Each structure stands twice: as structure tokens, then as C-alpha cells.
Amino acid sequence: MRYISILIALMFAACSSTGIIRMDSGTYLISKRSAQFGFGPPVGARADVYNEAYDFCAKEKKEVETINLDMTDSGFARPGSVSLRFRCK
Secondary structure, X not given: OHHHHHHHXXXXXXXXXXXXXXXXXXXXXXXXXXXXXXXXXOHHHHHHHHHHHHHHHHOOOOOEEEEEEEEEOEEOOEXXXXXXXXXXX
């Protein structure tokens, strides 16, 4: 039972987001780790960060302009991650 509790805690920790962070010159950053098991790209996390960025820019009636998108595939004992740097234009 103890191992199941640890596994559940790791699953929730693996699905964490930084939220939107203000950077310099009107740019923003959001990062998220994927809770995906197995190998491959974190496409779900990529969709989540873009949705959050679009919601953020929509409040100002603007669109997302991607400056940089970094994706790290998940691997053995390593969750995938996505980092999006953007601006609202």
C-alpha cells in the first residue's frame, strides 16, 4: 500500500506547471512537465501550455506569438516537459 501512495504522489508531482511568468521585453514563459508514462513526446503538455498562453493573451484581445518552444521527450524514469516562450501581439 505504501508503494501505491508513493506512485500516486509522483504522478501528481510529474504533472506540474509553472504558470505564466513575465520575462523581459513583453515576453512570457510557461513550462509544464508531463504525467505521461513511457517514451515519446509530451503532446498533451504542449497543448496545455498553448491553451494557457492563448487564454492569457485573449484577455488582452491579442494572439500568441511563439518565440521559442522546447520539448523534452519522456524516457525511462523521466517525465517529458515543455517550455514555451511567447508574447501577445
